[in-house]
Amino acid sequence: MSLTRISATEASAAIAAGKLSSEALIAECLERIGQREQEVRAWAFIDPKLALEQARQRDREPARSRLHGIPIGVKDVIDTCDMPTEYGSPIYRGHRPVCDAACVAQARELGAVILGKTVSTEFATRHPNKTRNPCNIEHTPGGSSSGSAAAVADGMVPIAFGTQTSSSIIRPAAFCGVIGYKPTFGLINRAGLKFLAESLDTIGTLTRTIPDAALIVEELSGMPATSFDEVSLLEPRIGFCRTPYWDQADAGTQANLQSAVDRLAAAGAKVGEVTLPDEFAALAETQIIVSAYEFFRALTHERTRFPQLISASLTERIAAGGRVSRAGYEESRGLAQTARKQVADVFRDYDVLVAPSAPGEAPRGLESTGNPIFGLMWTLLRLPCLTLPHGVGPHGLPLGLQVVGRRGEDAHLFVHAEWIRRRLDE
Numbered sequence: 001m002s003l004t005r006i007s008a009t010e011a012s013a014a015i016a017a018g019k020l021s022s023e024a025l026i027a028e029c030l031e032r033i034g035q036r037e038q039e040v041r042a043w044a045f046i047d048p049k050l051a052l053e054q055a056r057q058r059d060r061e062p063a064r065s066r067l068h069g070i071p072i073g074v075k076d077v078i079d080t081c082d083m084p085t086e087y088g089s090p091i092y093r094g095h096r097p098v099c100d101a102a103c104v105a106q107a108r109e110l111g112a113v114i115l116g117k118t119v120s121t122e123f124a125t126r127h128p129n130k131t132r133n134p135c136n137i138e139h140t141p142g143g144s145s146s147g148s149a150a151a152v153a154d155g156m157v158p159i160a161f162g163t164q165t166s167s168s169i170i171r172p173a174a175f176c177g178v179i180g181y182k183p184t185f186g187l188i189n190r191a192g193l194k195f196l197a198e199s200l201d202t203i204g205t206l207t208r209t210i211p212d213a214a215l216i217v218e219e220l221s222g223m224p225a226t227s228f229d230e231v232s233l234l235e236p237r238i239g240f241c242r243t244p245y246w247d248q249a250d251a252g253t254q255a256n257l258q259s260a261v262d263r264l265a266a267a268g269a270k271v272g273e274v275t276l277p278d279e280f281a282a283l284a285e286t287q288i289i290v291s292a293y294e295f296f297r298a299l300t301h302e303r304t305r306f307p308q309l310i311s312a313s314l315t316e317r318i319a320a321g322g323r324v325s326r327a328g329y330e331e332s333r334g335l336a337q338t339a340r341k342q343v344a345d346v347f348r349d350y351d352v353l354v355a356p357s358a359p360g361e362a363p364r365g366l367e368s369t370g371n372p373i374f375g376l377m378w379t380l381l382r383l384p385c386l387t388l389p390h391g392v393g394p395h396g397l398p399l400g401l402q403v404v405g406r407r408g409e410d411a412h413l414f415v416h417a418e419w420i421r422r423r424l425d426e
Contacts, residue, residue: 002028003020003024003025003028005208006158007207007208007212008067008070008158008159008215009209012066012067012068012070015063015068015069015070016063016068021055022054022055022056022059023052023056025055025071026055026071026113026115027052029071029156030046030048032154032155032156033046033156036134036154039134039137040131040132040137040154041130041131041147041150042119042131042146042147042148042150042151042154043116043118043119043147043151043156044084044088044116044117044119044120044147045116047083050083051113054114055069055071058111058113065110065111066215066219066225067110067112067215067216067219068110068111068112069113070159071112071114071157071158071159072113072115072160073115073117073147073152073160073161074114074117074118075124075147075148075162075163076088076117076120077120077124077144077163077194078104078163078192078203079097079099079194083114083117084096086117087123087124087194088120088122088123088129089122089302089310090309091309097192100192101190102191103161103189103190104161106189106219107216110220118145118147118148118151118160118161119146119150120146120147121146123302124144124163125295125314125317126143126144126313126314126372127311127313127314128140128146128367129143129146131146131147131150133150133397134150134154134176135175135176135177135397136395136396136397138365139361139363139395139397140175140365140370141172141175142172142173142358143172143369143370144165144172145163145164145173145180145206146172146369148161148162148172149172149173149176149206151206152206152207153178158207158212159205159207159216160206161204161205161206162203162206163202163203163204164182164204164375164379165200165201166287166372166375166376166379167372167373168375169181169182169205169387170182170357170358170374170375170378171370171372171375173387173400174358174402175358175370175398176362177389177397177398177400178206179207179209179213179387179389180205180206180387180400181206181207181210181213181386182202182375182378182385183202183217183384184382184410185200185202185382185407187202187384188202188204188217188220188221195294196291196298196299197294197295197298198294198298200287200291200294200379202379204217210228210386210388210418210421211228211418213386214226214411217410223410223411226411226414227415228414228418231415231422232419232422234419235269236264236269236270236352236416236419237270237272237349237350237351238261238264238270238351238420239271239273239346239347239349239350239352239353239354240257240271240272241353241355242257242355243276243355244377245374246356248359248371249356249359249360250359250360252360252391252394253358253359253393253399256390256399256401257356260354260390260401261354264354264420264423264424267426269419269420269423272350274350276346279338279339280339282335283335283377283381284373284376284377286332286335286339286380287376287380289332290329290332290333290336290380292320292321292324293321293324293329294321295318296318296324299318336380336381339381340407343381343407344406344407351405351412352403352413352420353404354402354403354404354420355374355402356400356401357374358371358399360399361393362397364395378402382407383404383406383407384405384406384408384409384413386402386403386405386413386417387401387402388400388420388421390424401420403416403420
């Protein structure tokens, strides 16, 4: 297997056994970037010399953790002290933070190699940046974790940090055909993240395997290592949740998800239809109100000092946030809190839910990052979510299947998502 396609988990075991050096792994990643970056444009910053120096240092040391010697891409809304952090905005061109974000500092402490900064949309909102979908460069990679999804999908790096406020991990992962994992809210420490909406922003990961997603969050959060040894013995209870937004999924996505559910039932899962409470239909709009109110305030410096350097689309969204009253914000927060309590009842009969990841395959063109509708509600509910590549759309681009778990039960999500993946890959 090419080192550009090896999983982080496989690489970790090989490094620990002395069969692979971090330098060799990093060198292959850099070679792949050199071959493909001009087309894919996944990276905001790469310093090959710095990356190789870090790798050689790791090779001289005893292993610090399972992340030792493993390259990681860092979304460019997460601070790094030795690389520029520009937040996807010309306002911060060349900006050098004085310290690492907590997740970056932890990754370094654990022996990981920070390979570079992956492209983010403008302040992790919907205004596109330069990245293209590696599956077809005429199509969007999604956003806002566009560079992270594209870099992982194209074999440039095995793991990259992403962030999600609406659907910014799940959607690009689905569009690019990789694993996108949004943890339970707050599981990965957010210090050093450029906040957009402080009650929603979540740091997560883009990887090529579910064990890789588990690996990094476990090391950063202190969770026990998830065992996948008995996945095949599971008899999962799966809720098929079309969500209130089902009619926004195209026919191919609806058929793909229905086919997947039928196959899972045939493979031994206990599958039931899940109908959410009526008031959940308002949660997408509730998420929009909450996030708009919060990022109007989070971006006060930028909107008051550098309005001419903010895109027209973000300027419009900021203005909408300024029109949300405190009373309207509190009402929306109250609805969200009520729904978070209610969703526990939805899981009473199910281990996980499956739902669409996106309305369809990645749209053609680079003017938009796609519709985030199938991430808004789950992000507002603060549940752990993971998207699996499954099926293709009419243009041969990847489709995704989103697996949603109970709040705080991320390990439970990992093993059930892995069962689903294995059965769908048979």
